[in-house]
Amino acid sequence: MSFAFELAGRASAITLDTMPPEAGRVAARAFADTIGTALAGCRAGFLDGIERALEIAADAGPATKIGRHGRCHPLQAAVINGTAAHALDFDDCSTTMGGHPSAPVVPALLALAQDRGSSGRAVLSAYLAGVELELRLARAVMPHHYEKGWHPTATLGVFGAATASAHLLGLDPERMATALAIAVSMASGLKSNFGTPIKPLHVGQAAYNGLLAATLSEQGVTASHSAFEHEYGFFNVLNGAGTFDPQRALGDWLTSPDVLSPGIAIKQHPCCGSAHSAIDAALTLHRRHGPFRSGEITAIETWTHRRRLAHTDRPRPKTGLEAKFSVQFLTAKALTAGIVRLGDFDDSTFLDADTASLAALTRSIAHDEPNEYLGRVKVTLGDGRVVEASASTEFGRGPLNPMSDDELEAKFVDCAGASLDEKRARSLFRAILALDRAPSIEGIMTATQQG
Structure with missing residues (x-):
């Protein structure tokens, strides 16, 4: 039996009824968080360029562009909404995946569900199948896959x-395996483009390609079911001999799903998750001793795991987007402001005088301790005092430290603020959490658009 078929058989068995009851709540919250981050990211300037490149005509299809005007073909909506969901790097995370599990999946499902008139319950079941599969596949290839330079979210x-798309289409395991085999030839995304608009485009392209692979299989297009394990297949080409273990992806998916443990973590800070531990350590110092001002500090040192520092060591970010991947900027912002907000990354204002001065004083050091999420911040004050703190934040608020629904709603309202007034945003949030009772998603998607 091919590896693609092994995966498809397990994913096909997943529904809201076969998974633990908590999984449905996790899925609904993931939809709320992903739609919220798309509402925040939908105004990124590069999305206009993507729309022009795709030659999207006004109201040329059934699928909604979240927070933007008009509708389009489902494949176009998948790439636009997927890119928007990751545009601000504020979408949910998984330590198993070393990336963002929902942003590639939710936009593909939303576009397809609008086109096919699917129920909310069917959409949530499909989400759980798709995310569980990508997390299980991550177990087979991580951490080497990430260290080699691939962007696992894509x-x-x-x-x-x-x-997820094949599940929503009702494809049997044979055709779902074909969709996976097609997707093998569409798997791409390199870390060399982190800190640029191409990183979020990776995610939009993954949503597009995944939806395309499933619809191609539905139409009878075939592919090699040995595309994963082949000599020139996914494992050997993208990872390399001796760096993967397909058996780690198998086992019983229903009794101990990865979506529940280690689970999906929701981001509290709107920036690269690899900097969150340093931010949280700096916030601890702000609560204890702050706020800090540039004239009071002579030196700042941060420690981040070598693997995480590799793409957050940007001492002099030139744009708001680069600042999201600068542990120096983010530490300085946390020390001065006591919070990191969406508005802190506006290109015209992100580098205020205090933050710029403190970022310039910051020396970031790589550590190799077993806890790769450990971050430390040490501040030397002008009077000679030294204060320091540490934190270990696994990319966001996961099952061990979950966001309450009220906290998630506050994040959603903040994210939606550029597109929706507070009343509409709160109403939309509640509708998404009740997705399992929705006969379709049309009302939810219509409510995401500008008035």
Whole structure:
């Protein structure tokens, strides 16, 4: 039996009824968080360029562009909404995946569900199947996959999107396996483009390619079911011999799903998750001793795991987007302001005088301790005092430290603020959490658009 078929058989068995009851709540919250982050990211300037490149005509299809005007073909909506969901790097995270599980999957499902008139319950079941598959596949290839330079949110997310779309289409395991085999040839995304608009485009492209793979399979297009394990297949080409273990992806998915443990974490800070531990350590110092001002400090030192520092060591960010990947900027912002907000990354205002001065004083050091999420911040004050703190934040608020629904709603309202007034945003949030009772998602998607 091919590896693609092994995966498809397990994913096909997943529904809201076969998974633990808590999984449905996790899925609904993931939809709320992803739609919220798309509402926040939908005004990124580069999305206009993507729309022009795709030649999207006004109201040329059934699928909604979240927070933007008009409708389009489902494949176009998948790439636009997927890119928007990751545009601000504020979408949910998984330590298993080393990336963002929902952003490639939710946009593909929303576009397809609008086109096919699917129920909310069917959409949530498909989401759980797709995300569980991409997380299980991550177990087979991580951490080498990430260390080699691949962007797992894209290279693994495409399989989540393909699986979820195939599940929503009602494809049997044979055709779902074909969709996965097609997606093997569409898996891409390199870390060299982190800190640029191409990183969020990776996610939009994964949503697009996953949806395309499933619809191609539905139309009878075939592919090699040995595309994963082949000599020139996914494992050997993207990872390399001796760096993967397909058996780690198998086992019983229903009794101990990865979506529940280690689970999905919701981001509290709107920036790269690899900097969250340093931010949280700096926030601890702000609560104890702050706020800090540039004239009071002579030196700042941060420690981040070598793997995480590799793409957050940007001492002099030139744009708001680069600042999201600068542990120096983010530490300085947390020390001065006591919070990191969406508005802190506006290109015209992000580098205020205090933050710029403190970022310039910050020296970031790599550590190799077993806890790769550990971050430390040490501040030397002008009077000679030294204050320091540490934190270990696994990319966001996960099952061990979950966001309450009220906290998630506050994040949603903040994210939606550029597109919706507070009343509409709160109403939309409540509707998404009740997605399992919705006969369709049309009302929810219509409510995401500008008035």
